[in-house]
Amino acid sequence: MRNQPTISYIFIFICMLLASMQSFAQNAIESVRVWPSPESTRIVFDMSDKPDYSYFVLKNPLRLVIDLENTKQQKDFPSVPDEHRVVNKVRHSKPKNSNSARIVVELSRSATPKIFALAPTGPYKNRLVVDLYGKQMSVYDDTKTATPRKTLAQDRDIVIAIDAGHGGEDPGSIGPSGTYEKLVTIQIAKRLARLVDSQPGMSAKLIRTGDYYLKLNTRTARARERKADFFVSIHADAFTSPQPRGASVWVLSLRRANSEIGKWLEDKEKHSQLLGGAADLIKDTANEKYLAKALLDMSMEHSMKTGFQVAEEVVKELKKVAKMHKSRPQAANFGVLKSPDIPSILVETGFISNPQEEKLLMSPHYQERLARAIFSSIKGYYEKNPPDNSLFARMQSNKPVTHKVKSGESLSVLASRYGITVSELKKANNLKNNTLFIGQVLTIPKA
Known part of the structure; x- marks a missing residue:
C-alpha cells in the first residue's frame, strides 16, 4: 500500500508529459502556393491540421503578419514572381512563443486582407487562405490582355466577355487522369477570344487571363465595367460515374432572374450602373422603386431572350462537333448568369469525368472546334441582330x-x-x- 502514492505520481507525470507533447506544435505547414491575379494575390498554406490563426497589419513598410498557434515554424517559402502586384515577399519571422509560427507577407502597396480556413476537400487537406486585394486599382488594370474598345459613337465593336470557369485554388472538376477543369476552360476561352478578336467589328475580353481565382460577382462586374454586349462562361461538366458524356448550354432560370431583380432594387447604387442616365431621371421621385423595377424587368427580359436565342444557335453548332448531353438549352440557377443588363450563357463543353471526353477536351484540335462552334453562333446572332452604332449594324445597312x-x-x-x-x-x-x-x-x- 505504501507504493500507491508513487504509482499515482508516475501516472500523473506521464499524463502531463503526453498532454504537453500533444500541445507542442501539433500542426505544420506542408506547402505554400501563391496565385497571382490582376487586382489581387492569393496565398494558400496547406496545413496538416485545422489552423488556429490570428493576424495584424503593420506600416512603414507595409506588412501582413500571421501567427499560427501550435504550428512548427516554416523556414523556406516560395519566391514571389514579378507578375504579382500586391505581394513582394513571403517570409518567416521570430514567433511570439516557442509553440507557434509567425509569417510575414511584405506588401508592395496598401491592400485589404481577407483570411479564412478551408476544410479538406477533393485533393486538398486543411488550408489557410490569404486573399490580398489591392486598393484603388481597377479590375481592368491588365494592359497586356485588355482589348481597347472603340471610343467613336459609330462603328463600335461588339464586346464579348469570355469567362474561363474556376482557376487558381479552385481547380473545378478533375478528370480520371488528373486533368483540371480550370486548365481546359482557359485554353478554350483563349481560342475563342482569338477568333472574336480576328473578326472586324468584334472584340473579346477574357475575364480570367491566368491561373487565379475570381469570385462570381467579380466575373460579372468585370464584364459590366468593360460594357460587354454578351457574356459566355466556359465550363466542363462532371459526374460521380464515368458514363455520362456530352456538351450542354445553359441560360438563367426565371426564378433566379426574379431573385436578382429584387436584389438590384434594394441596392440603389446599382441602379446607376444598370440604368445609366435613366437612373438620374427617376431619382428622388415617389415612384423611383416602381420605375426602376419596370426598367429592370425590361432589361432582364431582353437579356434572357437574347441569351436563349444565342444558346439555341450554340446548341445547333455544337451538334456538328460534339455529342450533346442536352439537345436544347437548359435553365439553371448559375451565379455567373445573373446580370440583368448582359445577355449570358454557360457552355458545358463535355464531361471531364468521362475518360474519352477528358482526352478530347485536352486535344488542341478539339478545343479549336469547340471554340469555332461557339464563335460562329455568337457572330451569326449579331449579324442578324446588330446593336445600334456597331460596325455590324452599318455593314448590315449597306448589305x-x-x-x-x-x-x-x-x-x-x-x-x-x-x-x-x-x-x-x-x-x-x-x-x-x-x-x-x-x-x-x-x-x-x-x-
Missing part, C-alpha cells in the same frame, strides 16, 4: 437585300411589298421582261 421568288409572286407584288417601283426592281436585276422563275434570287434596291 443588299435579296429575295428568293416563290410560287404566285410577280414583279408588281414584290415591288409593292418592298416599297419600290417595278422599273427599279427590273433595273437592279437587269431584267428585260416581267417574267420571273420560282427559285430565282432577286436583289432588292433600297426604297
Whole structure:
C-alpha cells in the first residue's frame, strides 16, 4: 500500500508529459502556393491540421503578419514572381512563443486582407487562405490582355466577355487522369477570344487571363465595367460515374432572374450602373422603386431572350462537333448568369469525368472546334441582330437585300411589298421582261 502514492505520481507525470507533447506544435505547414491575379494575390498554406490563426497589419513598410498557434515554424517559402502586384515577399519571422509560427507577407502597396480556413476537400487537406486585394486599382488594370474598345459613337465593336470557369485554388472538376477543369476552360476561352478578336467589328475580353481565382460577382462586374454586349462562361461538366458524356448550354432560370431583380432594387447604387442616365431621371421621385423595377424587368427580359436565342444557335453548332448531353438549352440557377443588363450563357463543353471526353477536351484540335462552334453562333446572332452604332449594324445597312421568288409572286407584288417601283426592281436585276422563275434570287434596291 505504501507504493500507491508513487504509482499515482508516475501516472500523473506521464499524463502531463503526453498532454504537453500533444500541445507542442501539433500542426505544420506542408506547402505554400501563391496565385497571382490582376487586382489581387492569393496565398494558400496547406496545413496538416485545422489552423488556429490570428493576424495584424503593420506600416512603414507595409506588412501582413500571421501567427499560427501550435504550428512548427516554416523556414523556406516560395519566391514571389514579378507578375504579382500586391505581394513582394513571403517570409518567416521570430514567433511570439516557442509553440507557434509567425509569417510575414511584405506588401508592395496598401491592400485589404481577407483570411479564412478551408476544410479538406477533393485533393486538398486543411488550408489557410490569404486573399490580398489591392486598393484603388481597377479590375481592368491588365494592359497586356485588355482589348481597347472603340471610343467613336459609330462603328463600335461588339464586346464579348469570355469567362474561363474556376482557376487558381479552385481547380473545378478533375478528370480520371488528373486533368483540371480550370486548365481546359482557359485554353478554350483563349481560342475563342482569338477568333472574336480576328473578326472586324468584334472584340473579346477574357475575364480570367491566368491561373487565379475570381469570385462570381467579380466575373460579372468585370464584364459590366468593360460594357460587354454578351457574356459566355466556359465550363466542363462532371459526374460521380464515368458514363455520362456530352456538351450542354445553359441560360438563367426565371426564378433566379426574379431573385436578382429584387436584389438590384434594394441596392440603389446599382441602379446607376444598370440604368445609366435613366437612373438620374427617376431619382428622388415617389415612384423611383416602381420605375426602376419596370426598367429592370425590361432589361432582364431582353437579356434572357437574347441569351436563349444565342444558346439555341450554340446548341445547333455544337451538334456538328460534339455529342450533346442536352439537345436544347437548359435553365439553371448559375451565379455567373445573373446580370440583368448582359445577355449570358454557360457552355458545358463535355464531361471531364468521362475518360474519352477528358482526352478530347485536352486535344488542341478539339478545343479549336469547340471554340469555332461557339464563335460562329455568337457572330451569326449579331449579324442578324446588330446593336445600334456597331460596325455590324452599318455593314448590315449597306448589305443588299435579296429575295428568293416563290410560287404566285410577280414583279408588281414584290415591288409593292418592298416599297419600290417595278422599273427599279427590273433595273437592279437587269431584267428585260416581267417574267420571273420560282427559285430565282432577286436583289432588292433600297426604297
